[in-house]
Amino acid sequence: MTDSAETNPVFxxxxxxxxxxxLFGAAAAAIGAALWAVxxxxxxxxxxxxxxxxxxxxxxxxxxxxxxxxxxxxxxxAALALTGCVAGNLLxxxxxxxxxxEAPFFATLGQVSLPLAMDLLIETASPIDFLFYAIAVYExxxxxxxxxxxxxxxxxxxx
Numbered sequence: 372m373t374d375s376a377e378t379n380p381v382f383x384x385x386x387x388x389x390x391x392x393x394l395f396g397a398a399a400a401a402i403g404a405a406l407w408a409v410x411x412x413x414x415x416x417x418x419x420x421x422x423x424x425x426x427x428x429x430x431x432x433x434x435x436x437x438x439x440x441x442x443x444x445x446x447x448x449a450a451l452a453l454t455g456c457v458a459g460n461l462l463x464x465x466x467x468x469x470x471x472x473e474a475p476f477f478a479t480l481g482q483v484s485l486p487l488a489m490d491l492l493i494e495t496a497s498p499i500d501f502l503f504y505a506i507a508v509y510e511x512x513x514x515x516x517x518x519x520x521x522x523x524x525x526x527x528x529x530x
Contacts, residue, residue: 392437392515393447399432400425400455407459412466419503421459426452426507430514440519448515449508456504457492464491 403425411417433439433448462480469479483491 387439388437392433395436396429396433396451399428400451403428403455404458404462408462408466411463422456422503422507425455426510430511433515434517438517440517444515445512449512452507452511456507461488461492464495
């Protein structure tokens with residue numbers, strides 16, 4: 372016999388979907404990273420609030436499409452928020468390099484290896500970046516989960 376809402380009054384149906392939460396959260400991180408890079412290159416300034424925006428965007432995407440109430444959804448949201456922030460910073464640096472060399476952005480990006488990407492991120496990092504990354508991770512974690520449904524016992528269970 373399987374549990375269901377009819378046979379077990381404490382049963383709560385799980386409607387979460389980790390795959391959707393992960394996919395839409397990753398898409399939100401990518402969109403946020405691209406926006407971060409475009410705005411940073413166009414203005415010439417790195418705006419730290421972009422990191423917070425990525426954290427919020429990712430968290431809301433994971434919550435909306437993942438519909439999970441367990442901490443693993445928060446961890447996914449936090450990890451994707453951090454990934455989006457780091458990617459946004461890297462894409463902005465590549466944008467400045469491309470602009471300085473008067474080269475196409477994607478041609479310049481294609482020349483960036485993983486070790487070079489790490490070097491670029493380390494060379495351009497500032498302490499304030501880590502503060503904004505931390506806030507983004509917090510927002511990504513906090514906003515990624517839906518509240519757990521309230522479980523109420525039937526009158527027979529309390530007697």
